[in-house]
Amino acid sequence: MRNEKIDSTVPRPKNGEKLPRGHVQEHALRYMRRGLMVGAFLPGQVMSLRKLAAGLGTSPMPVREVLSRLVAANALEETKGGSVRVPRLGPEKLNDLFAVRETLEGMAAEMAAKKSTPALVAELAAVNKQLLTAIGKRDILNCLSLNQRFHFTLYEASGSEVLMPLIESLWLQFGPTMYISLLIPSMPWNASDHEEILTGLKENNAAMVKKWCVHDIRTTCKALLSVAGSQGIELPFARALEWQFDTDN
Amino acid sequence: MRNEKIDSTVPRPKNGEKLPRGHVQEHALRYMRRGLMVGAFLPGQVMSLRKLAAGLGTSPMPVREVLSRLVAANALEETKGGSVRVPRLGPEKLNDLFAVRETLEGMAAEMAAKKSTPALVAELAAVNKQLLTAIGKRDILNCLSLNQRFHFTLYEASGSEVLMPLIESLWLQFGPTMYISLLIPSMPWNASDHEEILTGLKENNAAMVKKWCVHDIRTTCKALLSVAGSQGIELPFARALEWQFDTDN
DNA sequence: TGGTTGCAAATGTGATCTCATATTGTGATC
DNA sequence: GATCACAATATGAGATCACATTTGCAACCA
Structure with a gap:
């Protein structure tokens, strides 16, 4: 496994090539799952729909669907404002x-x-x-x-x-x-x-x-x-962490 | 429990009243879950995004999110065409x-x-x-x-x-x-x-x-x-069934 | 100095639109 | 009469837009 910087941009079809249906969503889902599994997203961190979409180079639409799925799988929880964040486990x-x-x-x-x-x-x-x-x-x-x-x-x-x-x-x-x-x-x-x-x-x-x-x-x-602390894991330097990971699974 | 005909239309705010955030989605999710639990949707039946939305009196958008969640929960499965259907259990x-x-x-x-x-x-x-x-x-x-x-x-x-x-x-x-x-x-x-x-x-x-x-x-x-048959439940008269159910849970 | 209020940016939700694809129905051909 | 091809329709994916709400920040008052 190479921990090289991820190219979060959704792979576009080279030149007039076919692009599979649901390709963007699939990529976004893999990106998110991988990120959760590899510590790219910190417990307590709120995920911004638009920022994630911008980071992936797509519209917010596919990201919304992916976040919905992750919420349904209890991998993310939604705040009162409708945003989603990584749960903090006590x-x-x-x-x-x-x-x-x-x-x-x-x-x-x-x-x-x-x-x-x-x-x-x-x-x-x-x-x-x-x-x-x-x-x-x-x-x-x-x-x-x-x-x-x-x-x-x-x-x-x-x-x-x-x-x-x-x-x-x-x-x-x-x-x-x-x-x-x-x-x-x-x-x-x-x-x-x-x-x-x-x-x-x-x-x-x-x-x-x-x-x-x-x-x-x-x-x-x-x-x-x-x-683990009583309020879940706390890292003073948590914000400083910015993991780089690849998406091949 | 009253088995009266469901008013699938999303309850709108009476007159200038407050409408809770994510109200439509919540209603749609309850509708779908209830429908699955009460046999309103048959195994093998494909769910059309637009038809469901029309039935609920909303745009396809909230329905998409709900269907995503149900797919993530393995309550629905997606076909090759991207549609979703109720799984047939062997x-x-x-x-x-x-x-x-x-x-x-x-x-x-x-x-x-x-x-x-x-x-x-x-x-x-x-x-x-x-x-x-x-x-x-x-x-x-x-x-x-x-x-x-x-x-x-x-x-x-x-x-x-x-x-x-x-x-x-x-x-x-x-x-x-x-x-x-x-x-x-x-x-x-x-x-x-x-x-x-x-x-x-x-x-x-x-x-x-x-x-x-x-x-x-x-x-x-x-x-x-x-x-259960080898290919899941088969009902000759399945298509004729059209359950009426209420959404209070 | 600490708490409150008000404004502005950011965010999620829902609607609408376009497009590529899948599905279906129809007609021609074997 | 069955099959295949093609056209018409339906569908989902993704982008964009509009709006209400929330969040964040800063100015302001006590």
């Missing part, structure tokens, strides 16, 4: 969120384990190897990205079209808070749970996979809570 | 959906039981009494509505702001299919599980509440599967 809601994560992702992990294939194990092992490398290099952004890829690859293997959107909604909710909070202390990254998950998959031990997946989630929750 | 997805229901709603029921109050039990008992009356009168529409109120009242008591939206998303997904399928046979309505839930609440037995809540869901799933 400890109690963080606990709620991660309790549901344990339930839902534990279920997905168990389902995935029951239909595991050598190909899946190989892919997960490869991702985890990259993750270990990123950890070794203290490359936090890649740690987060690869950790997400590991989990989602596993959950996708469950084959449930119902579970995935729900899990994605949860990740979008805690994403901004997590990605910001992990910048404060030097997070002691640890992929040992992932190794246990891989072992469980190889042994076709669904219960073991579920157990360590839940353990991984619980560990993450504790880490987040240890740095 | 048996496998129905199973998926109800497996997640068991997990999520079982969790909510358990949480609710742990913080149950006499007031909650009284309210649930009252709703269930109405439900029994509706069953006795073979008032299917009220059965569905009251059954929903029973479950949601229970889940709300869990106090989880994370769980509720997810559960609502699930209900919106199977709502149309369920409300249509229950019109085919004379469904043997049975609220005995609800009685067990009430007993469990009174005895502060969270495990019992969860157990019977899951049992209730599983029973519903079996009933749905028994009438």
Whole structure:
């Protein structure tokens, strides 16, 4: 993953080429989701419709639709004035969120384990190897990205079209808070749970996979809570942050 | 609940009165959600942006935003042409959906039981009494509505702001299919599980509440599967149905 | 100096318009 | 009579506009 400056402008058709229907919206949605997941938008930050549209080089129209979807997915919340902002998660809601994560992702992990294939194990092992490398290099952004890829690859293997959107909604909710909070202390990254998950998959031990997946989630929750203030994550230098990220997913 | 013909027109301010911000959208959203829950929209039916807007007496704009949200909540799916339609649920997805229901709603029921109050039990008992009356009168529409109120009242008591939206998303997904399928046979309505839930609440037995809540869901799933074809619910007379419903929720 | 009021910029909402595309209906052809 | 092509219509996406409300800021008063 290259952390090069994003070209937020919507890719236009080169010269008289076809442009797919709903192309702008799709791009805007990816941009927003990626931004939320990678910490480009801070908890509490209000998103201006017009500014976002200007940043993307489009009219406010597609952005409105995208923001609506994100509000519906609880990734954003609307203020009394109709604006939307990134939710600030207090400890109690963080606990709620991660309790549901344990339930839902534990279920997905168990389902995935029951239909595991050598190909899946190989892919997960490869991702985890990259993750270990990123950890070794203290490359936090890649740690987060690869950790997400590991989990989602596993959950996708469950084959449930119902579970995935729900899990994605949860990740979008805690994403901004997590990605910001992990910048404060030097997070002691640890992929040992992932190794246990891989072992469980190889042994076709669904219960073991579920157990360590839940353990991984619980560990993450504790880490987040240890740095989360009562009013959610607060960063004195938050405003100074301006993440640059790319949109390839 | 009165099943009078809905006045789909957006309520306008009487005479120079204040009109709340986002009033039209809110009305449209309620209209759509209600319609999905009460079987006004059939699985497979495509929703035309302009027709819906015309029916509501507004411009397509608010409707677009509402449809976006419903798509994000997986209550609607978009066709290749960009239109949206009510999803048709096959048996496998129905199973998926109800497996997640068991997990999520079982969790909510358990949480609710742990913080149950006499007031909650009284309210649930009252709703269930109405439900029994509706069953006795073979008032299917009220059965569905009251059954929903029973479950949601229970889940709300869990106090989880994370769980509720997810559960609502699930209900919106199977709502149309369920409300249509229950019109085919004379469904043997049975609220005995609800009685067990009430007993469990009174005895502060969270495990019992969860157990019977899951049992209730599983029973519903079996009933749905028994009438669902391989391509989702099919009704020869589907097109002839035109439900009239009111929007008070 | 602290709180309040008033004005101006910014913002979201809803409507209207254009355009490219998808859908549908009709007619010609095999 | 069925199929395919083409035209007419319908539809969604995106842009632009108008307006009421909210927000932010600054001047002003206590």
